[in-house]
Amino acid sequence: MYNSGKIIPGIIIFLAIVTFPFWSNAGKTNVKPEPKIDTPAIQQMPEGERKCIESKEFMKAGHMQMLNDWRDSVIRGGDRVFVSSTGKHYNMSLQNECLRCHSNKKDFCDKCHKYLAVKPYCWDCHIEPKENKS
Amino acid sequence: MSMDRRDFLKIAGITGLLGAGTAALSGRMPGALEAASTSPNSNALKAKQWAMVIDMRKFKTPDDYKKVIHACHSIHNIPDFGNPKDEIKWIWTDTFEHTFVGQEHEHISEAVKEKPFVLLCNHCEKPACVRVCPTKATFKRKDGIVMMDYHRCIGCRFCMAACPFGARSFNYRDPRPFIKDNNLKYPTRMKGVVEKCTFCVERLDEGLMPACVEACKDTKALVFGDLGDPASEVRKVLRENFTIRRKPELGTSPSVYYIVGGGENAG
Ligand code: SF4
């Protein structure tokens, strides 16, 4: 092989750089994000009714799709009331409804969004609540 | 280093398999909610075409203007940049000459000439802004309101060029630092979108009159109602008074009407 003196160290350096994220994180435990749901509004709900508007599983996987649908429904359709699958009525508003309970954006929204490195642009316009931890 | 065709194909094959494997691992969409549905608010105000009559006879002191403009600009988080170049305005004032272009003449009464006229988006029946928007970010609702969907606005400003009334403002800068008191119930806008008066859809949808109309409800300087309903208050005011609209010759058919008044409101 010609130039093996250069090629082999080259390959080794290349591999070292490419695999850097793996070995630099090796051994560290990667903590799963735990979004907090201990806000005053949620604490005040009676024990049995302490639920989000839909099941936790659905909200976890589908809240972004739901917010998109809400946006179209409110702005383009003028429908502002969401009737959940259990028949309850909610005001379709990120700022006034979701955040009324989840008033802890830093410990709720941001937890998973940071972990997954997604940057939703909701907060460019929708005003995030003043963190009111108590 | 030389490689024959066979080796090349082998490597290409392995790379392809790896790629397909990664793609299969990612992406699994959650199921949709079947039982959920949406509906309008039960006390939402409805109309065929919302319209407004601006009774200029009722605007007498600077305060009459201020309270109307403040009502709108404070609840809608309108920034104040302090310079006319970046200005954002939903409701503002201008001279007769600029408001009713072509209607001015040299013998017009001083009182009318000097008087500031109240301006806002006309929620035209045939809006020029809607025709040109390439993304349908601005559109006409069923009740005639010309609405903005900021999520869709790409900031091309075609609508600003098309609107003959200067009703639209562009966010050249991030408005957030320039909003004095945030109304936490209403969003702000971001840099790069166009905004304008929305006839307070968010209030109508909850059964409330527009903020500016409510601010002057003692004098009824602004009358709001359904143009499609002969019994509505706007239709009554239009029947009983002589009214004009801005630039009707352009064919956009504005839904904002003016009672200009004469010299009786001088001083
Ligand atoms: S006044 Fe301008 S912005 Fe408002 S609906 Fe008419 S054309 Fe569109």
Ligand code: SF4
């Ligand atoms: S600036 Fe926004 S609203 Fe205006 S025409 Fe372009 S996309 Fe439509």
